[in-house]
Amino acid sequence: MFIHSPSYFAQSSTSIFSPAGTPSHWIFTLSMFVLSITAVIFVIVAGLLTYALIRYRHRNLLTYNEPTQIYGSNQIELAWTVIPALIVVMLFLTASRVILATQDAKKPTDAVDVVVVGHQFWWEYRYPKLGIVTANELHVPVSDPAHPTPTYLEMSSADLDHSFWVPRLAGKMDLIPNRVNTMWIDPEAPGLYLGQCAQYCGVQHAKMLLRVYADSPKEFAAWVAQQQKPAVEDPAVAEGRAAFLRNACVNCHTISGTPANGRFGPDLTHLASRDTIASGAVENNPTNLKQWIDNPDSLKPGSLMPAMHLNDHDLNAITAYLTTLH
Amino acid sequence: MADSVSGLSSVEAIDLTPVEKPRQLFLEVLYDWVTTVDHKKIGLMYIAYSLIFLVIGGIEAIVMRIQLAVPHNTFVSPQVFNRMFTLHGTTMVFFVGMPILFGFGNYLVPLMIGARDMAFPRLNAFSFWISAFGGFLLYYSFIGGSGLYGAGSAPDVGWFAYAPLTARVFSPGHSTDYWTLSILLSGIGSIGTALNIVATVICMRCPGMKLNRMPLLAWLYLVTSSMVFIAVSPLTAAQIMLMLDRYVGSHFFDAQAGGSAILWMHFFWIFGHPEVYILVLPAFAFANEIIPVFSRKAIFGYPAMVAASVGIGFISLSVWAHHMFAVGMGAGANVFFVFSTMIISVPTGIKIFNWLATIWGGKIRFASPMLFSVGFLFQFLVAGLTGIMLSVAPFDWQLTGSYFVVAHFHYVLVGAILFMIFAAFYYWFPKATGRMMSERLGKWHFWLMVIGFHLTFDFMHIPGLLGMPRRIYTYEPGRGWEIWNLLVSIGAVIQAIATLIFVYNLVHSYYKGEKAGNDPWDAWTLEWSTASPPPSYNFATTPIVHSRRPLWDIKHPEDPDWNYE
Numbered sequence: 008m009f010i011h012s013p014s015y016f017a018q019s020s021t022s023i024f025s026p027a028g029t030p031s032h033w034i035f036t037l038s039m040f041v042l043s044i045t046a047v048i049f050v051i052v053a054g055l056l057t058y059a060l061i062r063y064r065h066r067n068l069l070t071y072n073e074p075t076q077i078y079g080s081n082q083i084e085l086a087w088t089v090i091p092a093l094i095v096v097m098l099f100l101t102a103s104r105v106i107l108a109t110q111d112a113k114k115p116t117d118a119v120d121v122v123v124v125g126h127q128f129w130w131e132y133r134y135p136k137l138g139i140v141t142a143n144e145l146h147v148p149v150s151d152p153a154h155p156t157p158t159y160l161e162m163s164s165a166d167l168d169h170s171f172w173v174p175r176l177a178g179k180m181d182l183i184p185n186r187v188n189t190m191w192i193d194p195e196a197p198g199l200y201l202g203q204c205a206q207y208c209g210v211q212h213a214k215m216l217l218r219v220y221a222d223s224p225k226e227f228a229a230w231v232a233q234q235q236k237p238a239v240e241d242p243a244v245a246e247g248r249a250a251f252l253r254n255a256c257v258n259c260h261t262i263s264g265t266p267a268n269g270r271f272g273p274d275l276t277h278l279a280s281r282d283t284i285a286s287g288a289v290e291n292n293p294t295n296l297k298q299w300i301d302n303p304d305s306l307k308p309g310s311l312m313p314a315m316h317l318n319d320h321d322l323n324a325i326t327a328y329l330t331t332l333h
Numbered sequence: 334m335a336d337s338v339s340g341l342s343s344v345e346a347i348d349l350t351p352v353e354k355p356r357q358l359f360l361e362v363l364y365d366w367v368t369t370v371d372h373k374k375i376g377l378m379y380i381a382y383s384l385i386f387l388v389i390g391g392i393e394a395i396v397m398r399i400q401l402a403v404p405h406n407t408f409v410s411p412q413v414f415n416r417m418f419t420l421h422g423t424t425m426v427f428f429v430g431m432p433i434l435f436g437f438g439n440y441l442v443p444l445m446i447g448a449r450d451m452a453f454p455r456l457n458a459f460s461f462w463i464s465a466f467g468g469f470l471l472y473y474s475f476i477g478g479s480g481l482y483g484a485g486s487a488p489d490v491g492w493f494a495y496a497p498l499t500a501r502v503f504s505p506g507h508s509t510d511y512w513t514l515s516i517l518l519s520g521i522g523s524i525g526t527a528l529n530i531v532a533t534v535i536c537m538r539c540p541g542m543k544l545n546r547m548p549l550l551a552w553l554y555l556v557t558s559s560m561v562f563i564a565v566s567p568l569t570a571a572q573i574m575l576m577l578d579r580y581v582g583s584h585f586f587d588a589q590a591g592g593s594a595i596l597w598m599h600f601f602w603i604f605g606h607p608e609v610y611i612l613v614l615p616a617f618a619f620a621n622e623i624i625p626v627f628s629r630k631a632i633f634g635y636p637a638m639v640a641a642s643v644g645i646g647f648i649s650l651s652v653w654a655h656h657m658f659a660v661g662m663g664a665g666a667n668v669f670f671v672f673s674t675m676i677i678s679v680p681t682g683i684k685i686f687n688w689l690a691t692i693w694g695g696k697i698r699f700a701s702p703m704l705f706s707v708g709f710l711f712q713f714l715v716a717g718l719t720g721i722m723l724s725v726a727p728f729d730w731q732l733t734g735s736y737f738v739v740a741h742f743h744y745v746l747v748g749a750i751l752f753m754i755f756a757a758f759y760y761w762f763p764k765a766t767g768r769m770m771s772e773r774l775g776k777w778h779f780w781l782m783v784i785g786f787h788l789t790f791d792f793m794h795i796p797g798l799l800g801m802p803r804r805i806y807t808y809e810p811g812r813g814w815e816i817w818n819l820l821v822s823i824g825a826v827i828q829a830i831a832t833l834i835f836v837y838n839l840v841h842s843y844y845k846g847e848k849a850g851n852d853p854w855d856a857w858t859l860e861w862s863t864a865s866p867p868p869s870y871n872f873a874t875t876p877i878v879h880s881r882r883p884l885w886d887i888k889h890p891e892d893p894d895w896n897y898e
Contacts, residue, residue, distance in 0.1 A: 041725050074696050077630065080634070092676070110667070202800065213808070
């Protein structure tokens with residue numbers, strides 16, 4: 008595979024302070040501005056407080072004369088009403104600019120469209136113009152500055168509220184049933200960007216992990232071509248294929264070119280081209296795959312995939328079949 | 334201690350020594366408390382009830398922090414973790430925060446305005462018991478959630494209970510029903526108490542106590558209680574709608590049948606955001622009483638403090654959707670809520686500056702109530718500033734739903750509100766029991782609490798900035814989150830130890846504490862003019878006041894306060 012990340016375990020940062028895409032750069036710059044203003048306010052007010060507490064402390068609890076009483080001062084109070092109000096107006100205008108730039112951005116004609124559907128507990132990605140359906144690992148192109156190709160995500164949910172959050176690429180956007188939200192990302196460098204669901208969606212909310220692969224335009228074209236191919240029909244695993252189609256797997260999963268067309272679980276047409284299974288919970292290798300089919304709860308408790316109770320023969324055959332689906 | 338403070342003779346003239354009662358049997362005592370309509374006893378019951386739930390909610394927090402101390406931990410299952418954060422949030426907001434503040438309000442408001450009881454004493458008792466029943470019902474779900482024998486089936490939908498997770502298809506069994514009913518009942522209790530406090534403040538003030546002479550505490554309870562009607566009513570409506578969804582098949586929030594998840598969010602946050610101010614305004618109220626007394630200065634800018642409180646009350650009703658910057662509202666709605674959320678920092682800032690000005694030039698005594706108030710000032714400052722960060726919608730797109738938010742609102746709820754609740758305990762315990770709390774234990778409590786608090790909630794901001802979402806029972810190693818989570822967990826344990834010291838101090842001082850006298854802090858408001866503990870009718874003769882600090886006038890007849898107001 009033309010995957011950049013050498014191994015599943017080479018985790019990369021999810022810090023909002025290392026932005027790697029356009030909206031997250033804007034957010035980062037704005038955040039730094041806000042952080043500096045609040046830091047200055049903190050230093051001034053906390054400094055005055057500390058000074059007052061040290062300067063006016065009085066050790067003896069019992070003997071004191073009452074200090075001079077001051078009941079208020081209109082000028083001072085007006086000053087500390089007006090100055091913060093001006094700071095608020097300035098912050099508000101700055102923030103509004105970024106909101107409008109992000110939410111009202113015009114979609115370029117060469118944008119890549121992806122329909123994102125949130126499920127308990129995995130992500131479905133459909134590329135309507137390219138005829139691709141995949142799951143959990145989103146591939147997007149890196150823009151050529153001369154020829155921007157941001158990815159526009161049209162997001163909805165099949166069941167509960169979810170939230171798409173890849174901190175280095177953009178802020179989060181919720182996926183809500185009966186509603187279509189949009190956001191866009193435009194990674195500036197190839198690589199793997201991690202994130203995860205940020206809206207509580209039930210028992211296994213924690214392992215609804217997100218993986219976004221930003222490919223160079225050439226790699227992206229190659230990936231698209233690969234995903235558009237029909238599923239592999241390797242005669243060596245015909246037995247596994249038959250076992251797959253004979254069992255309840257077909258109720259939930261699709262493998263294009265076969266009678267399996269379930270929509271409840273991830274599309275498996277190109278399962279072996281993915282680095283991970285179970286929405287990023289574990290590496291995609293035959294051992295994990297077998298364990299996953301046999302007992303999903305052992306890898307991801309609360310997963311909606313049922314334990315299939317297959318005999319060893321079928322289990323091995325199906326695992327072997329799935330590993331050929333490049 | 335009290336007797337050594339001079340100038341009290343004229344105050345003691347209006348005192349009444351409590352009548353020595355014959356020793357009662359346990360059942361008589363119990364009967365006495367259960368049937369009481371005395372605002373002070375009801376206040377104390379609220380407080381005792383909240384302390385029990387504080388310990389329970391604390392245990393739930395510790396369970397979560399043990400689970401999150403290291404990545405891939407298996408201390409509890411995902412479902413148990415989800416129940417823990419649901420119960421922790423629900424318990425702390427509805428069964429610790431609201432009742433403890435209502436408890437102090439119940440106890441203090443009539444005393445401070447020179448009244449003999451609340452306006453509606455029996456409504457007061459009803460409100461307490463219905464709220465308490467709500468709390469018991471939530472925990473009854475542990476044994477009754479999934480049928481009578483389904484032990485351990487507490488709700489796991491989150492304290493915010495976003496639709497459609499609460500729909501029957503996603504939340505089978507009865508745990509969510511128990512959650513709904515419990516919130517519904519405690520909400521009815523809250524509305525009753527709020528009504529009572531408003532009526533009491535409006536109608537029961539003693540002669541001479543004009544609105545602009547009321548202690549700021551009474552003002553803030555007036556604002557808070559008014560907000561309770563406006564904020565808790567939509568919550569109650571939403572709970573009824575949810576029950577209709579679950580029981581009779583209506584589809585308000587049921588997305589599978591075309592209902593709206595966003596509708597629930599609006600209803601919930603129209604309650605949920607004002608709720609933050611409903612909880613924090615009483616904390617401000619305590620600060621307004623304690624900081625002046627321990628700085629020996631009148632509060633700076635009384636009219637501005639009142640105006641700021643009323644302003645916060647109004648603006649807080651127009652900021653709810655800042656919890657929803659990421660749900661896909663249009664740019665216009667986001668811009669509006671950015672502005673309304675930010676502008677609330679202006680009246681809040683006025684308060685902080687006025688407290689600073691009150692301290693300035695004073696003679697500050699660092700007794701326990703003041704220590705906790707100082708902690709409050711610094712921590713609330715930070716909470717306000719991180720609040721400004723969260724109000725900047727694009728920044729919020731990164732931060733919402735992350736541990737940064739958890740850190741932010743615990744700065745408000747623990748760093749500000751809980752610290753002021755502790756301060757209030759140290760300050761008013763002598764009034765309620767006639768004995769002082771131990772200063773030595775108080776200092777231990779304070780310093781351990783400060784260390785634990787900052788270890789927990791300072792460092793909790795960092796994993797949020799590094800991309801850690803909230804409400805996850807475990808996390809992947811390798812993203813720089815491990816060390817912070819470990820420190821946070823250690824801090825949580827230190828806070829738990831500090832709280833236990835506090836509880837020990839309460840019990841110990843109740844029996845063995847130094848005798849307090851009527852006015853141990855040399856304070857200025859009316860509650861210190863009556864006996865400690867006050868008799869059931871509060872004042873032997875109705876007080877008459879001429880200024881904002883009636884006891885100052887009595888203690889300083891040569892320079893009374895009314896010359897300056």
